[in-house]
Amino acid sequence: MKLKYSIFAFLLPVLLFSGCKREEDPIFDQNASSKMTEAIAHAYEVLQGNSEGWVMKFYPSDNQEFGGYTIFTKFTSNAEVVVASDAVEAPEISTYAVVHDSGPVLTFNGYNKAIHWFSEPGMDNGGVFTDPNEGIGADDTGMKGDFEFIVLAATPDSVVLKGKKSGTEVVMFPLGANEFEQQASLYREAAIRFSQFGVFKLEDASGEMLDLPYSSPIRIFRNPKDASGKQMSFRVVPDGLDFYEEQEMEGVTFKILKFVEPTSAYPYGYYTNDNTTFKIVPDVTPLNLWFVSKEWYMAYSKVGPTGRAYWDNARMTLESNGLQLNEFSIGSIAGLSGVTSYLLNNYTIGGLITHNLVPVPGTTDQVRISLAGSIYTYTGMTFGVAYWNAGLNQFTTPFNNRTFVITTLDALDRPKSILLTDTQIATNTFELTLDAITDPFNN
Known part of the structure; x- marks a missing residue:
């Protein structure tokens, strides 16, 4: 009995305290709710209070x-x-x-x-x-x-x-x-x-030009002289670049780099610190690198005379095998670099054929194309060597073991349309676009 009374005596203050707390909760909740309502109303008032934004x-x-x-x-x-x-x-x-x-x-x-x-x-x-x-x-x-x-x-x-x-x-x-x-x-x-530029150079204090690591369109630079690879995160502002925090480069600290308008020596302008200790110089993306990194679509109407002969053969062979081409593209596709993609018969048949797309060393506008030959099938579709032999191989012939000069058909940098011209056969040309083309034989 003494043990039971001891436990009860211990619990009684707790029960009494809990009872008191329950009686005060409605008042507490009312106060909190009232304060929240006031805070919300105040936020609305302040946000709309400045009509200019x-x-x-x-x-x-x-x-x-x-x-x-x-x-x-x-x-x-x-x-x-x-x-x-x-x-x-x-x-x-x-x-x-x-x-x-x-x-x-x-x-x-x-x-x-x-x-x-x-x-x-x-x-x-x-x-x-x-x-x-x-x-x-x-x-x-x-x-x-x-x-x-x-x-x-x-x-x-x-x-x-x-x-x-x-x-x-x-x-x-x-x-x-x-x-x-x-x-x-x-x-x-x-x-x-x-954003017109995907390549930037650092002109250091000695005047030497270095590649400045940058991955468009993410607004981060990395100092090529800093082995730590520290990110330099920034905003683009009307008069230059505003960095998230103070940075150090070429022995000087800065947070803002001003933009200097183009000159004959710097045709795209540059960004620099107050004392012009160094310059961050924009440059155009090499066309051959741009080409190999994207997926480019093709259409019969955009193929030169040499290539059209192979396309004509491809169409006849495909049709004789009960196949219809829905899309044809080349470049980096589905996470693979250097492939051609074929989609047929209302997208029930499709896959990739690997190619070597190699920028010609020492150039910015030439690429060498050759067949590699591995085959991949798109998930949920059928594909394989049989389709390659059923007419698709004709598309590769005018590309295989050929070197092409790339010219842009629209924007100066990172164009959406380009022209490939064979360096040895002037009539072997292909106009390519980043915009998807369906039914390429009728476009």
Whole structure:
């Protein structure tokens, strides 16, 4: 009995304390709910309070591995927002809300490319400064960006946000009169100018030109003289480059590099520090490297006289075997470099034939093509040597063991259309495009 009483005496204060707590909960909940309601209302008031809008430096990943961007927002009502970015062509209108979550949360709940591009999976985010078929980041996570942000503080001078997923802190600053339109346009123009180039050189303090590691379109450089491979993450701004943190190169520290307009010595301009100790010089991507790294589509109407004779033979042989060609491409396809791809009979038959696509040493515009001969089958389709012998081999003949000069048909750098011209047979030409072509015999 004494033991039972001892236990009861120990439990009684706990039960009494719990009972008291339950009586106070409604008041506590009411106070918390009231404070949250006030915080949400205050966030709405501040966001809309500056009718000219807000600007933020946005590094989507928490370790800045994809570089930075500039985003402009203008909250026109409790539901509508205009968002612009240096990564999209024009401002877009969508919906937003400030909701009760882990604190007041600003959510861009209506799709808007200017902000949602950074959170799209890599398999879906191609097309902004890239080939539409080339995404940025992993297929599932993309650039790891946010479109929902915890509002940490909101005043007319700044709105401090924290990415709900990434934990990255972002600060929005108020814009002045007409700055939303003007600044968004200037940042977009600077980004377009920068994105024209996929190759950059470092002209060091001695004047020597070195390859500057850069992987377009990710806004990160790596100092070729730094063995650690440290990333130098930056944003593109109207007058140059603004780095995430202070950097050191060629014995000087800097955070901003200014852009110097083109001259005869530097036809594409360059980026440099205040004392012009070094220069980061843009250059065009070598056409032969650009060619071997992409998937290029072909059509009968874009083939020269020499090649057409082989295409005619291919068509007759394919038809006699009950086959119809849906797509034909060459380049880097399905993760393999140096292949031709064939899709037939309404995409039920398809595979890859390996080729050697080798840039000619010492040139920027010549490539040597030869048959390698390995065969791969697309998942869910049929393919094999039988189809190669049923007419597909005719397509390779005018390419095999030939050297071609590559010329661009549109953009100066990273073109979408190119022409291959045989160095020995002038009529052996192929006009190729990055845009998919279906039914190539009738295009």
